[in-house]
Amino acid sequence: MSNGQTRTKPAKGQGGTLYRGNTGMWSWVLHRVTGIGIFFFLIEHVLSTALIRVSPEAYNAVIGTYKTPIFGLVEVGLVAAIGFHALNGLRVMLIDFWSKGAKYQKAMLWIAIVIWAILMIGFTPRHLMNVFAEMMGA
């Protein structure tokens, strides 16, 4: 490195620091990417919901596009992003405020991912059933 120090690659499974390399860094990247995505959705969501102030017909026309299969899949991705951002956000708070948070940051990431997976297993079939029932006109 430029300061003359040598940096040895950490052994497998041992990240050097909390935020550089391995799970600490990649959870940070995912937190950022999901946060940016959710923010852009939020802009669209507030604007389209504001159509309730225009007319019932205008709102129903826009919300109708959300019930198409493609949007149905996008919504699964959106809920997945929100779920990860929420659970990892709670992990970040525990790292910041809990005295043992930094020590258990990696374990807490796996716990967050397991809870996220359980929530998604509960949500995805339920949502896709509704979306495809709508498509079939049932």
Add this chain to the structure above:
Amino acid sequence: MSTVIENPRSPYTRPARKKRRFNIEKWAWLFMRGSGVILVFLIFGHLFFNLMLGEGIRAIDFGFVGGKLANPFWQWWDVLMLWLALIHGGNGMRTVINDYVTGQKLRPFILWTLFAIVAILIVLGTLVTFTFDPCPITENIELLPSFCNA
């Protein structure tokens, strides 16, 4: 007369700095955590009520949203969610912009654009929530919440 020669090895001392009583970055940092906890509760509740209960997304139309927002409980739930989510998201975007946008003219421009988007959406969303009519005059009465026909 003797000249005073300073100790060449005296440690570096920082110039005295005015002690700031209000550190806005500290409060922004705390806000992200405080609003984050509340948003987890509000948004999970929002998603569960709108997408999991009943027919989920199939049931969402003007009648559904109008019926929900005729209730002060959901009005305040949604307005609190609107304010916290936009300020939380806006502050997060500010952090990201400060990290990656290095242009000295571009960065303030993007930051002001972001501020304008957040401010406009907060005002718009709050006004819509509290001023909209769940039973507007329309030829398509079937689109309205069921209580409008009473």
